[in-house]
Amino acid sequence: MDSIISISALSKTYASGFTALKGVDLDIRRGEIFALLGPNGAGKTTLISVVCGLVNATAGSVRVDGNDIVRDYRAARAQIGLVPQELTTEAFETVWNTVCFSRGLFGKPPDPAYLERLLKALSLWSRKDSRMLTLSGGMKRRVLIAKALSHEPKVLFLDEPTAGVDVELRRDMWQLVRRLRDEGVTVILTTHYIEEAEEMADRIGVIAKGELILVEDKAVLMDKLGGKQLTLQLVAPITEIPPALDRYGLTLGKGGSTLVYRYETGRNGESGDSAIAGLLQDLAGAGIACADLHTTQRSLEDIFVSLVNEPALAGENGSEARAAAEGAR
Numbered sequence: 001m002d003s004i005i006s007i008s009a010l011s012k013t014y015a016s017g018f019t020a021l022k023g024v025d026l027d028i029r030r031g032e033i034f035a036l037l038g039p040n041g042a043g044k045t046t047l048i049s050v051v052c053g054l055v056n057a058t059a060g061s062v063r064v065d066g067n068d069i070v071r072d073y074r075a076a077r078a079q080i081g082l083v084p085q086e087l088t089t090e091a092f093e094t095v096w097n098t099v100c101f102s103r104g105l106f107g108k109p110p111d112p113a114y115l116e117r118l119l120k121a122l123s124l125w126s127r128k129d130s131r132m133l134t135l136s137g138g139m140k141r142r143v144l145i146a147k148a149l150s151h152e153p154k155v156l157f158l159d160e161p162t163a164g165v166d167v168e169l170r171r172d173m174w175q176l177v178r179r180l181r182d183e184g185v186t187v188i189l190t191t192h193y194i195e196e197a198e199e200m201a202d203r204i205g206v207i208a209k210g211e212l213i214l215v216e217d218k219a220v221l222m223d224k225l226g227g228k229q230l231t232l233q234l235v236a237p238i239t240e241i242p243p244a245l246d247r248y249g250l251t252l253g254k255g256g257s258t259l260v261y262r263y264e265t266g267r268n269g270e271s272g273d274s275a276i277a278g279l280l281q282d283l284a285g286a287g288i289a290c291a292d293l294h295t296t297q298r299s300l301e302d303i304f305v306s307l308v309n310e311p312a313l314a315g316e317n318g319s320e321a322r323a324a325a326e327g328a329r
């Protein structure tokens with residue numbers, strides 16, 4: 001795997017004695033959109049802050065494009081753009097000066113043509129001479145993104161990019177993030193919004209209580225853990241499930257007119273689908289006729305809730321993820 005960020009056995013215990021990160025191993029692939037999901041206080045911001053050199057790790061190491069964040073701090077930091085959670089900008093500065101100044105901080109020579117393209121891409125060009133305090137919250141957020149990209153970093157961290165923004169701006173942000181990825185920028189975003197991870201991410205990491213409990217391709221995650229449910233509407237109600245159908249573990253609905261079959265799809269979905277064919281045949285054999293049937297799939301939200309609430313379920317996948325991360329090194 002071509003990793004742009006390699007995080008190894010990373011731990012952070014704050015001066016208060018609180019351990020916010022516990023031995024995190026994670027490799028971020030070059031050019032991907034990686035979503036870090038987790039409940040409040042899980043350690044997402046701490047992880048980003050360590051990688052960006054804002055917080056010192058207690059143990060472990062991080063390399064950004066081959067540069068160690070402690071030994072080669074400047075080289076590592078130059079590869080990173082960070083859009084923090086809070087809107088912090090100089091109120092009286094203009095948009096243009098704000099981005100020029102940020103670029104200069106990284107020792108990059110001025111490049112007005114690049115900054116013009118950047119502001120245009122973020123729909124800020126017409127406001128380039130506006131002072132920050134005259135901008136709406138959504139525009140300020142876009143300026144923060146422009147600031148983070150002003151020095152042409154290879155990696156962009158977005159900490160809760162759409163917290164508190166309206167639906168329209170959220171969609172704009174998603175479009176922008178995709179465009180950045182298409183231009184070769186690796187994007188790591190933290191989010192509470194499952195919908196955001198589901199919509200945007202190539203891969204998803206779930207963090208809870210300082211531990212990375214799962215890292216997976218989004219599609220594989222949905223496929224692997226996204227159990228399906230088949231509901232059969234019966235032509236005539238039944239009072240009990242015939243013993244011949246025991247192996248399917250069916251549930252009889254209230255009134256006896258629905259049967260529910262739960263199954264895991266497996267990586268390619270064949271196992272469940274072929275079982276359905278058998279089930280329908282066995283139902284017919286038992287003299288049970290179906291009037292209608294439909295399937296539903298667990299959403300990423302259901303998966304997330306069960307992962308955070310049932311660490312045992314995650315443990316197995318977490319160790320798989322850790323093994324994959326190890327193997328990649």
Ligand SMILES: Nc1ncnc2c1ncn2[C@@H]1O[C@H](COP(=O)(O)OP(=O)(O)OP(=O)(O)O)[C@@H](O)[C@H]1O
Nearest residue numbers: 014016018020038039040041042043044045046047
């Ligand atoms: N400077 C600090 N000193 C002591 N504890 C801290 C400090 N900063 C964060 N913590 C604690 O570490 C834990 C992880 O915090 P962090 O901000 O990384 O979580 P998060 O996943 O980003 O949460 P949120 O989604 O609420 O932003 C929290 O319990 C928090 O209270």
